[in-house]
Amino acid sequence: MTTSMPDPSQKHQRREHALMLALVSPALLVILALIVLPVGWLAWQSIYHDGFTLENYRRVFTEDIYWRSFALTFEISLAVTAIALLLGYPVAYLANSVPKGWSILILSLVVLPFWTSVLVRAYAWLALLQRTGVINQFLRYLDVTSEPLALVHNTFGTVVATVHILLPFMVLPLYATMQKIPSDLMQAGASLGASPSLTFVRVFLPLSLPGVLAGCTMVFVLCLGFYITPELLGGGRTVMVSMLVSRNVELYNQFGAASAVAVVLLLSVLAIFFAVSRFISLDRILGQK
C-alpha cells in the first residue's frame, strides 16, 4: 500500500477547493449574519455607551456577586461533566459491545429525551424531586426518611436535571470514538494473556480518551450557559452566569452591562477550547509514537 500514487494535479485540487468554498459560503454567511455580527455588536456595546467605558467590566471584576456566580457556574459545570462521564461511559461502552440491534436501541433511548423540551423536562424533575414528589413519597412509604428530603430548589436539583439533559452530548462522542477502536486489539491483548480488566485499562481506555475529552468539553461548555434549568430548579439561590446576564438587562436597562458578563463567559469558554485543543493534539502525538 505504500507504492506512491501520482498526486492529483494541482489544478484539480484548486478546483475542488473553489467548489468547497462555494458550498460552505451560504453556511458561513448565515453564521456571519446571525452570530458574528450580533455578538460583535453586543461586545461593542459592553465597552461603548456614550463614549468608551470600562465601567461594565469594572463591575464584573470587582463586585463579588459576579465572582460568586462564575465560581458557582464552573463548580456546577465540573460536577455535571464528571457525573455525565461516570454515567455515560458505561452506556457508550455497552452500546459499543452489544450486537447492532441492541446498540441502536440503547442509543435511541439516550437520544429520546432530546425530543422533549428542556422546559418540560425541568418540570418533570420538579414532579419527581419536590417535597410532595414521587421520590420523597416513595422514601416515606418505605419508612427510610421521616422528613421529606430537600432534593430540589437548590444546587442538587439543578445538577441532577442538567446531567439528564446533557447526557447525550457525552454518550454520542464516546460511542463514536469507541466504534473506531478495532476489536482485534482487545483480542490481541487477551491472546497475550492479559485479563479483560487489564486489556480495558491498558488498551481500550487510552484509545477512548479522545472521545472522553470531546464529550467532556461539549458537556462542560454547554453547561456553562444553562439558564432555564437553574432558574426553575435552583430555588432562586443558584444564580448561574446566564441568569446574571438576563438580570443585568433588567437592572441596568442597557445591553452593555449584560454583554460584559457574556463576553467574560465567552472568553473563558474560548480559553477552555484553546487549552483542550492543545491537549488533543498532544494526545495525537503520543498516539503516533
Add this chain to the structure above:
Amino acid sequence: MTTKRDIRFGYALLGGSLGLFATTGTAAAAEQITFVSQGGAYQQAQTVAILDPSAKKLGITINQDSIPDAWPAIKTQVGSGKPIWDVVDTPTGNCLRGGEQGLIEKLDFSKIPNGAAMPESYRSPYSVSYEFYSSVLAYSQKTFPKDAPNSWADFWDVKKFPGRRALRNHPFATLEAALMADGVAPDKLYPLDVDRAFKKLEEIKPNITVWWTSGAQSAQLLNDGEVDMEMAWNGRVSAVAKEGAKVAFTYNQGVLQSTSLCILKGAPNLETAVKFLNEAVDPVHQANLPLHIDYGPGNPKAFETNVIKPERAAQLPSEPANAAKQALMSYAWWSSPAGEAAEKRWASFMQK
C-alpha cells in the same frame, strides 16, 4: 354565557385580521392605533371588556400586539426614531422611567377627562392606572385550617407559624412586606428604609425554601403543597383555589400594584392614541374587566357603576375596602435613584 363571549371574541379576532388586511391593502382608511399588552388570558379579557367596546365607540381599529416585558422594546423603538406602537399597557414604573428618559409622551389631561377624574395617586404626568393586582400573603388551608397567618409579622414568625415559605425573587413588594413585618404602617412605607428592610429579610432568609421568579411557579408551589405560605399575586392564588386546591390569601397588608397605559414618544397615531387612552379608562369599560379576569379596575369610579356586583367587588384588590387594608406601591420611589439602588442591592442579597 361563555360560548357567547367566545364567539364574540372570535369575531373580534376575525374583524381585527380583516381590518389588518384592509389597511395593508389600501392606505390607512379609518383611524387606527397599535395597542400592546402582556398577552395570554389577561389580554383576551381586555379585548372583550375594554378594547372591542372602545374601538366600536370611537370607530377606530385597534391592532393588538403583546410582549411579556415591554421595556426593552420601548427603548429600541423610540431610540430608532420610528416607533410602531402607540399605546402600551405596562407596569407603571416603566411609564415613569420612560417619561423621565424622554421615551414616553407627557399626557394632556384636558383631553383625557376620564383620567383627570381619577385620584392623583392613580395617575402620573405620563400615565393612567389601567388595572390593579396585589402581592398578597397566601397560605395552605391544609397546614392552617384555622388561625392562618394574617400579616407579614405572622409570616416572619416561624415559631408561631411553622412551615415552608416562599417569597418572590425580586425586591418589588418584598421590601415593603419586610418593613410591614418590622412594624411600619402600610401607608408610611415610602421612602423605604432600605437598610431596615434588608436587615429584616436576612432574618427570614434561612426559612425561605424557594425564591420564585414567575407567577406560574408561585402557583405551582402552593398547588403542590411545596410551601405552606408565600407571597403571591392574588390572581394566581384565586386561580389555584378555583381548581380545588385548599389555598387562601388575605388582602391584609397586601401590596397594591398596577399596570398603566402610556403612549410612546413620537407614536405614529398620537391623536387617536390619546382618544383611546381616555376611552380605555372609562368607568364602565373598566368595570367590565373584573367580570372576565381576577384583576381590579384601574379607575376606582368603576365601583360606582353597578356593573360589578358587591360580592364580586369584595374579591378585587382595588375595591375601596380592600385597598384600604393594603399598601399602594409607589412607582415614583422605585424609579428614583434610591429605588434603583435597592433593586441592584437585591442581587447581592440573594447570593450572600
